[in-house]
Amino acid sequence: MGFDSVTEFSLRDIDHVYIDSKVVGSSVARRAFNLFEPSRVSIVEAEPFADDKGELSALQFDRSKKNIYLTEFKGTFFKRCPGARPGLTCCNYFVLNLGLQCNMNCSYCYLQSFINTPVMKIYTNIEQALNELEVMGRDLSGETLRVGTGEVIDSLSLDPLSLYSRELIRFFRKYPKWKLEFKTKSSQVDQFLDVEHAGNVVVSFSMNPQNVIASEEHGTASLLGRLEAAAKCRDRGFPLAFHFDPMIWHDGWRESYAQLVREVTARFAPHEVPISSVGALRFQPEQRHLMRERFGLSSMVTSAEVVSSADGKLRYDQSVREEMFEFLIGEFRKHSAEWRIFLCMETPETWLGAVKAMPKSVVGLEQAFDGRVARVFGARKEIEKGI
Amino acid sequence: MKITHVAQCSKVLDFGPRTPWPERLPAFGWRGLLLTGFDRENGHVIELDSEELLEKIWPDIYPKLSLMELARFYRCVEKAGLALEWPTFFFAYGMRFSDDFTALLQRIVTLPADVQRWCVQKDLSVRDLAAFKALADWAPILPWWQKMVTFEPSRTEGVRAIEWMVELFLMKGDLAPILADVTNFSEMVKQMRAQRFPVMDAKDQLAERLVKELPWPKKLEARYVRNGDKAGFEVKLFVRNTPELQKQIEGLQAVESELERRGL
Helix, strand or coil: CCCCCCCCCCCCCCCEEEHHHHEEEEEEEEHHHHHHHHHHHHEEECCCCCCCCCCHHHHHHHCCEEEEEECCCCCCCCCECCCCCCCCEECEEHHHHHHCCCEEEECCCCCCCCCCCEEEEEECCHHHHHHHHHHHHHHHCCCCCCEEEECCCCCCCHHHHHHHHHHHHHHHHCCCCCEEEEECCCCCHHHCCCCCCCCCCCEEEEEEEEEEHHHHHHHCCCHHHHHHHHHHHHHHCEEEEHHHHHHHHCCCCHHHHHHHHHHHHHHHHHCCCCCEEEEEEEECCHHHHHHHHCCCCCCCCCCCCCCEEECEEEEHHHHHHHHHHHHHHHHEEEEEEEECCCCCCEEEHHHHHHHHHHHCCCHHHHHHHCHHHHHHHHHHHHHHHCC | CEEEHHHCCCCCCCCCCCCCCCCCCCCCEEECECCCCCCCCCCEEEECCCCCCCCHHHHHHHCCHHHHHHHHHHHHHHHHHCCCCHHHHHHHCCCCCCHHHHHHHHHHHCCCHHHHHHHCCCCCCCCHHHHHHHCCCCCHHHHHHHHHHHHCCCEEEEEEEEEEEEHHHHHHHCCHHHHHCCCCHHHHHHHHHHHCCHHHHHHHHHHHHHHHHHHHCCCEEEEEEEEECCEEEEEEEECCCHHHHHHHHHHHHHHHHHHCCCCC
């Protein structure tokens, strides 16, 4: 299986940038004026497409991915991770949303289940988010904070416009006990590689075989693009995380995922990727209609054999999930027993089935999310110092 | 208040309501259009204030209408050339007026009468018909939808079945090989499930056969059960004392051995 050519969406694919008149002086707005020709930028007094209220149609949803609205976020930036719910076993971290909607177009994307804003937003008041973080830090001074930015917008795909990665990395350098995670399907990393960091910024890539990317993750970076971007981050000392999520069942899935593991292990050693997780396709049942309308039934995702699970999401049969997880973990272990792959957004039963243990008793899980990152970075520093 | 006669009113707004207007109530009219009691040939009509807006009057007269009835009313109004403030009108029924919604209204009024009747009876909502958004042409589904309504499924069963019809049509292009020979609803569902979920269906069938073949102890009931994404054997036993429980547990060891022998 080769690396098919896949076009990664970029700022060129954005139809128009609308700038809230109140934020024209913000750094993001100033960059937008520089990056986009004047015909593609407007200053507006009100949110564009504001008449499109309620559930979006397929056309409106597609349009929302092509139009950016720069505005302030009026609310609290910090939210708890959606995995922290009864019935789910998850890793417990904080989510920082610096925007809403994604310019890429994955068929399974969960944004299809709840986004009802007709335009993609980037919030310009990052200073407020950083202030909130400082306050939280005072309240939780003795604890390790883990913050992720890729919940409702890809952490990096629009970063060439916002450059928020740079501000966040600099901010987290002041708090070396805290961890920041960029989560992406893009290859947009060049804009922050020169920023000095404290080893507490994990650049996390969602990984899938190239045939799955080509079929389901439209507008994202190719597998090769992601691997090369990850290698650049590694070479600059950033800890990495790989999320093999969502695994998607298809004819020949074993070979596809075995190939993916070969591609990863050929380029990275286990200690260079202290966090890896695996999850399988899942989505809210209410989004299936929009998915069907937008992607038809020839997609591996829309035609998937998924049924209702305990938390209400549609998932593969539990035994299928276990088989997929066991297979992927097994392929990594063939290369090295040092690879630690954990399950994300999964039920305790599936942990037992695939990993043969409950998360709290899995050796390395706690360290994976805290200690291993620090240890790996520490070891790297020592190597750099020639120790 | 002005009183007129049914014969003086136009029935252009007869949207085929599910239940006839109660005999004891007077018919209402507005600007010479009959609003209620469309089945009446005679009788008086209370003519409502012509300055009032129809979009305000209508929900007062008919506070609850099914989607299909509303679609038929929408068509009647369009035919009559009346201009209503539709977003306001549909808001009163908890629905959002949009391009997609308009397209749906225009589509469902062309459905065959028996399908329309079923939609009204089961009070199908916009969400229930969401699967059709993926279809440019509903025609290939209609014969099978018509066949389905003859089996009189419940709303939940029927909605799931039409969603599978849409999906199977999109996947396979022709539903005849799947549905032409079915003679009842459970058979219809079984056939569609086998096509829509072939891997899971094959696995379930295998497990159902296996549960019958296993050497379960006497007086113990076992069956294969699927609950969403989880499936397994449900075992029911009845014991009165410890020796009986012990006996059943010993008996189950034969099942365990058989499963091991089969590599399961």
